[in-house]
Amino acid sequence: MNRDDMDEIFSRAAQPVQSQEDTSAQVAQVKAVILTRLRPVRPLASQAKIVALFLAVFFALAILAASLLGLVGIHVLSPLQRGLIYGALSLIAILAAVACAREMRPGAGVRIGALALGAAVIGFPLLASLLFSGYGTSNFAQQGIPCLVAGLAVAIPSGLLLLWVLRRGLILSWAKAGLAAGTLAGLTGLGMLELHCPNLAAIHIIVWHGSVVASSALLGLLLGSLADAIRRHKS
Secondary structure, eight states: OOHHHHHHHHHHHTSOOOOHHHHHHHHHHHHHHHHTTOOOOOOOOOHHHHHHHHHHHHHHHHHHHHHHHOOOGGGGSOHHHHHHHHHHHHHHHHHHHHHHHHHTSTTSOOOOHHHHHHIIIIIHHHHHHHHOOOOOOTTHHHHHHHHHHHHHHHHHHHHHHHHHHHTTSOOSOHHHHHHHHHHHHHHHHHHHHHHHOOOOOHHHIIIIIHHHHHHHHHHHHHHHHHHHHHHHHHO
8 A cells, every 4th residue: 555545545534424325435435445455464573583683693794704804803802801892792782683673663662773873882982991901093094994994894784684674674764774773784893893803902992993883873874864865755
């Protein structure tokens, strides 16, 4: 059923009722418009399953990409640092996955995409500042830009996979969905870097690793806003 069908139904319903016979005829006409255009659809999976699918994308792509590039970063971390870094990343990824899943259902609860982004771009750098030291800027860009490029190279295909899943739901705001998906995709790139990158300078992790999430979330927001604008234009 499209927008024209709904307009037809509302226009008929707004017509003055002359008699019981006219009312019955209008009801029959409305039923005919609705029932003739109904098509069976596949039920949407439960929110728990959708969250699990989003998390599978996060873990699989982050680990796969890091394995291809070399699991160097994990070996330079202490056991405590590993537990805190990877534990925090997993918790933020769960938050972002829930945010993505909620965007697929209009009544799924409070939209928390902005909260997930805040945890990623504020909470994770704060943790890095507590765990690591080093704020020198020698070779800052030369060492940082390759990490940013590698992180986005993982985040972009991750975002495309997340988009493929999101399209199964009823997205009311692609801007909000894009923000949530961009955040989770950026976390995938960040997760890869934390497994691969051996640079433990706090400023490197805060600026360059954190920029992967911020850039990916911004890209998702912009593309989602563009999709919303196109949809409004067509309607």
